[in-house]
Amino acid sequence: MKVFMAAALAAGLAVSAQPVLAQQVKVGALYPFSGGLALLGDESYRGLELAVEERNAAGGVGGKQLVIIKGDAVDPNQAVGEARRLTSVEKVPFIFGSYASSISLAATQVAELAGIPYFELGAISDPITERGFKNVYRTNPTAKDFANKMVDSIIDAIAPALKADAKSLKVAIIHEDSLYGQTVTGFQVARLKEKGLNLVETLPYSAKSVDLTPVILRLKSAGADVVLQTSYQNDTVLFFRQMKEQGLKLKAVMGAGGGYSLTDTMKAVGAENIEGALNVDFTQYKTNPAGAPGIDAFVKKYEAKYGIPPRSGHSLANYMGSRVIFDALATAKDFSSAGVREVMMKIDVPVGKTPTGWGVKLDAKGQNVQASPYIMQWQGGQLVTVFPPGAAVATMKVGVGSN
Amino acid sequence: MDVTVQLILNGIMLGAMYAIIAVGLTLIFGIVRVVNFAHGEFLMIGMYAVYLLTTRLGFHPYATAVPVVILLFALGALVQRFIIQPLLNADEHIQIFATVGLSTALINGALMAFGADLYAVEAPIARQTVPLGPLNILVGHMVIFVAALGLVAGLHLFMQKTALGRAIRATAQNRYAAQLMGVKVETIYVISFGLGAACVGLASALIMPLYPATPTIGTYFVLTAFVVVVLGGMRSMYGAFFGAMIIGIVDSLSGYYIAPDLKEVVYFAIFILILIFKPTGLFGFGRGTE
DSSP states (O other): OHHHHHHHHHHHHHHHHHHHHHTEEEEEEEEOOSSTTHHHHHHHHHHHHHHHHHHHHTTOBTTBEEEEEEEEOSSHHHHHHHHHIIIIISOOSOEEEOSSHHHHHHHHHHHHHHTOOEEESSOOOGGGGOSOOSSEEEOSOOHHHHHHHHHHHIIIIIHHHHTSOGGGSEEEEEEESSHHHHHHHHHHHHHHHHTTOEEEEEEEEOTTOSOOHHHHHHHHHHTOSEEEEEOOHHHHHHHHHHHHHTTOOOSEEEEOSGGGGOHHHHHHHOHHHHTTOEEEESOOSSSOTTTSTTHHHHHHHHHHHHSSOOSSTHHHHHHHHHHHHHHHHTTOSOOSHHHHHHHHHHOOBOTTSSTTSOOBOBOTTSBBSSOOOEEEEEETTEEEEEESGGGOSSOOOOSOTTO | OHHHHHHHHHHHHHHHHHHHHHHHHHHIIIIIOOOOTTHHHHHHHHHHHHHHHHHHHOOOGGGGHHHHHHHHHHHHHHHIIIIIGGGTTSOHHHHHHHHHHHHHHHHHHHHHHHOSOOBOOOOTTTTOEEEETTEEEEHHHHHHHHHHHHHHHHHHHHHHHSHHHHHHHHHHHOHHHHHHTTOOHHHHHHHHHHHHHHHHHHHHHHHTTTSOBOTTHHHHHHHHHHHHHHHTTSSOHHHHHHHHHHHHHHHHHHHHHTOGGGHHHHHHHHHHHHHHHOTTOTTOOOTTOO
């Protein structure tokens, strides 16, 4: 009798669950939720989560509610395992991710083999969309965009602010010598040559250096005016401290995100010492809403849900990307590889109409060609957007620190 | 010319920093005969302790040297007593695994407790530069240099003049003979490991004003410290001191004149050359002692 009851109950549940399932679409979310990358991995995921909730409140995609299935990818190995689980066990129709380039590079291979669309919202390594994959789409700018923006800003923003000819400025590049620093530097050097600017030094160093004095003295000897740095946090702190100690006076210094974007870096260096340092990164929150409509509403939603202000711009970039993609998916006839590709290629959002200010238009490789990082500056202990003028909330200053 | 002198000066200051860490490593290696791969993580723990004492209890970072040295002595003694001692007669590689494991556990423990963020202390005096003609010298560096000299001199006196120091030297020379002479070898080991860790405690109080603490900060310093120890002849405190000076100066000069990312290549090349011509290191005790 008991067995019969249980069976009947189970059958009843199965029957009643069936229509609900049909009303749902699974969304794979692959991010590092634990381990060393967890902080910004989780921050990235929050952007997706908010976009999903917003979409569900507005009726979902094609009348179906979105259900997030999380995958925890702490490193490339686990990314492969979790991507396999999402595609073959959970049978998600598509995956969103992934914050870290190493994780994205590994997970996208699994998705490509399985023919499942993979939406990259935050990893910047160029090769992610340069391997001829048909199911990988990326809404955020790449390392090359960062490098080009840094070089172009010497001409567009720094030289005008200094009232100098860009070609007369002595530019130096310093970078940590792992894949991150080398990739960005490679693009910078190419762009500097293309634009005919005067590159006087390129100095790689180990991110684990405990002394950057030799680097600083080399910059001093070369008479560098503008320094472009690609760095993590410790080496950024060390550079600013030792620059002050050695009395190096620069006209401008610009970081490629990384260590430059973090409030802790500013605290460790001291607000007065990092004053005036420029930084290229994803859109941050001190941005003019006129150039990034929806940024204020995002911050309000974020604070309402998590109880704190956003910890970095990663959540905003993921929110913006997933919103645009959900809009496209709502018009898809099915979620097959071909069906998704068709609608993704049709996306055309002009620049300045999304919460990050980025436009969206994908090229044949699936890369967004309308996304460009912004230029920010440390002013009074805050990282404020200073370029382009449409998104700026403050005027760019010249000089670095109290030197 | 000024640049060269400035670089040499910086190298000496950098060397003094490595010296304090390397002297501790040498004590542990020379006496207990254990390669302590968790040495850098002791430094990391010391730095977090300095941070907490400074921000929570209002100590000046330099004043934390006293409590942190005591804390690290206790930590070192406990590690010796409960982790190394049971493995003393085991294979060397088992001892290595024990300290490597300890190192991994401590890094991840710090990640759990403090996260990956960096923690810095306010110590404006330490980061002030004193102009010396055309040269710049950092107050914090001078303090480290004086402390390094004081540490080596102090340990020298301790080893030569006190009964405990003699017992430690006897144990280092021959564990069994020392035991036969009535030296409590196990106690000596606990004290020596504690002393080695205490050196790192001193280093953390001096380094913290210049470098922020992160869970992996130990790895920044300790690989170089290992090179210094081997260069100095593995068991010689004075060797470690001069080895540290050589590495510091080479590091500084090659970073400028060759390339900042090739300085490791240069000092490892010098390291290999010295070992080819003097396989027991600069101040080694001759063949067979290792």
